[in-house]
Amino acid sequence: xxxxxxxxxxxxxxxxxxxxxxxxxxxxxxxxxxxxxxxxxxxxxxxxxxxxxxxxxxxxxxxxxxxxxxxxxxxxxxxxxxxxxxxxxxxxxx
Numbered sequence: 128x129x130x131x132x133x134x135x136x137x138x139x140x141x142x143x144x145x146x147x148x149x150x151x152x153x154x155x156x157x158x159x160x161x162x163x164x165x166x167x168x169x170x171x172x173x174x175x176x177x178x179x180x181x182x183x184x185x186x187x188x189x190x191x192x193x194x195x196x197x198x199x200x201x202x203x204x205x206x207x208x209x210x211x212x213x214x215x216x217x218x219x220x221x
Contacts, residue, residue: 150208157204164197 171190178187 153204153208157201157208160197160201160204164194164201167194167197 167190171187171194174186174190178184
């Protein structure tokens, strides 16, 4: 009985959210990275003058590393969004 219920839930979800549409959770994760990257970029802009005046390079390196990680995670999210639609198109019966 639970298998029938699971299949019905999947059919209902497919009817509400089209299979070719992007994953809503992955899209939310991707959208949440934008404010984080913006905040890191603004903080990076405030750190440049302090490093220029002789402060430690560690603060600048930390923010550059965080920004690099955000960019890599964003690229991974975009690849995962594209992979879902590609898999749906490349399903074969062979």
